[in-house]
Amino acid sequence: MAAAAPVKRQTLRRLTMVTVVAFLALAMWLQVYRDNSRAQQQMLSSLDEAAITHVELAFRGGPRTSWTRRDGAWQLDGSPGTAVDQGRLEDLVNLAAAPVASWRPASDFDIAKLGLAPPVATLRLDGTTLEFGEPAAIGQLRYARVGERIALVPLQALPRPDQARH
Known part of the structure; x- marks a missing residue:
């Protein structure tokens, strides 16, 4: 035992x-x-950057430009054969995953004071619209609108213009 x-x-x-x-x-x-x-x-969108196939970009007061990814390469819509800065398009697509410091309902703000009426830049990624406003008064942040929500994103999270055109 x-x-x-x-x-x-x-x-x-x-x-x-x-x-x-x-x-x-x-x-x-x-x-x-x-x-x-x-x-x-805490990302600006839930889009999978690798799956995005269509990009549209417009800056305040400027024309809209659009691109489509075909066979893994970006092409300017309406101008086949025109050289496209592939790195710039990847930068635009990567804005879908921009880190967000905080989210708030758009109804909490006067949208015009944020630089979102009209936005500094409007980026459409496969039908999802990301609008970028002015820098925030605090920190190194910028306002961005996705639907009915406002995000604070890093200041550098802004589509860059095409250097060849400016």
């Missing part, structure tokens, strides 16, 4: 260790899940 007690203790220790390891694994999984969810919520 004395031999049964060490076996029970050993079994109890193993069960305790398995429980602790399972708890730690669950805690790690929850942290990764929360971090991924938070990162997705």
Whole structure:
């Protein structure tokens, strides 16, 4: 009978260790899940940049320009064969994932005071419209509107003009 007690203790220790390891694994999984969810919520859009195939860009008071990705390369709509700065288009597409410092409802603001009526730049990515306004009074941030929400994004998160045209 004395031999049964060490076996029970050993079994109890193993069960305790398995429980602790399972708890730690669950805690790690929850942290990764929360971090991924938070990162997705804190981007300017939920678009997958690699899947975007159509880009339209207009600057305040300027014409609208559009491009379509065909066979992995960007082409200027209406002007086949015209050279396109592929890096610039990738920069435009990457604005979909611009980090957001905070979100607020558009109804909380006077849109004109943010430089969003009309916006400094309007970028449409596969039908999702991103409007960029003026720099914010605090920090190195800029206002951006997506639908009925206003985001504060890094100051440099603004489409750049085509250097060949300016």
